[in-house]
Amino acid sequence: MSELKIYFKNKYYRSKFKLILILPIIIFLILFDLITKTIVQNTMSIDETKVAIEWLFNFHYILNKGGAGGFMDDKPGLIIAGATITTIFLIVAFIIVNETKFLIPISIVIAGSAGNLIGRIWGPEGAVVDFLEPGTFLKKIVFWAPNGIFNIADLLVNIGIIIMFIVLFIYIAISIYELQIKRNQDLFEHYIEREVKLFKARRDFENSKGYIFKPEISWSVYKENIKKIKRDFVNFKKQNKHASS
Template sequence: MEFFLIAFIVFADQISKYGAIRYLKNRRPYVVLENFLQLNYVENRGAAFGILEHKRLFFIIITLAIIIFLSFYMIKNYNNLSIFTRISFSILIAGAAGNLIDRIRLGYVVDFISFRLKGYYNFPVFNIADTFIVISTILVVIIILFDKIEA
C-alpha cells in the first residue's frame, strides 16, 4: 500500500509541476482568491525560503540519503511500524522524491502555490511535494511526542 501512496503523490506532484510550467511560466500569477491564494510560477534553486541557493549537489545527496535511509528502515522494520508511522514516512519519501526529480531533471524545484494573509504574512511559494513534506514532519513530531514508533 505504501508504495502506491508514494507513487500517487510523486505522480500528482510531477503533473502539477508540469501544469505550472506549461500554464504559469512567463505569465502573470493566476489569482484564485484575491489577497489569499494565487498560482505563481517560481524556480527555487535553494531550500525553503530560497536558503542555500545554488547548492544543487548538496540537496541531491542529502535527499537521496534521506530517501534511502527511510526506505531501508521501513523495509527492515515494516511489521513493527504502525500504519500511521508507515504513512508518515511514505509521504515524506514521496515529497522528497518529487523535489529530487526536479533538482535532477531541471536543476531547480518548481514552486507555484502562493498563500497570503492580507496585511499579515506572505508564505513562501511552494508545491505539492513541499505540502507532503510538511505534513509528514508534523506527523513524525506527533509520533515522537507520543512515543509511537514501535521499532
C-alpha cells in the same frame, strides 16, 4: 521454531501491506506532484502570478535551485546531494519500520522528498518548480517563511513531519502513562494483557487472506472487537479504583 515461523509470517504480511497499499499511495503522491509541476510549466511563464484563493494561496511560478522557500539557492548541487541522501535514508527506514503509525508519515515524507528530487534531476540547472504562494491568511500561519513559494512535494514533507511529531508525542504520552500504572501491579498486568489482545486483533485482521480487498474478518467485526477490548480494560480500571479507595 514455531516462533520463527510466526515472525516470518508477520514479516511477510507487513511487506505485503507495504507493497499493496502503502507503495501505490507513495507513487500516486509522487505522480500528483510531478503532474502539477508539469501543468504549471506548460501553462504559466516564469515569475507569473495567478490569483487562486487570495486569503489562502495564489499561483506564482518560479524555478527554485535551493530548498523549501529558496533556502541555499546558490548551491543546487549540494541540495541535490542532500535530497538524494535523505530520500535513500527514508526508503531504508520504510523497509525496516513495520509499525503503521510510523509508516504513514515516513511514506508521505518519502513522496515529497522523491518528488522534489525527480523534479530537480529533470529540471533546468537542478532547479525545481515552485508555484504555491501563501495567501494573506496563510502567511500568518507559515510564519517561518511568509514570503516563500512552495510546491506539493514541500507540503507533503511538512505534513509528514507534523504527523511524525504527533505520533511521537502520543508515543511519549503512552510511555508516561505506562510508568504511572506500573505502580499498580494488578492494573499494569491487565494493561499489558489489553495491549497483547489489541496487537493480536490487528494482526489477525491484517493477516486474514486478502484483507485489503476481501477481508475474512470484516472491518465492522474488527472495530467492535477493538472496542470491546478497550471497554473491558476501562471497566477493570473503574473496579480497581473502587477497590483501592
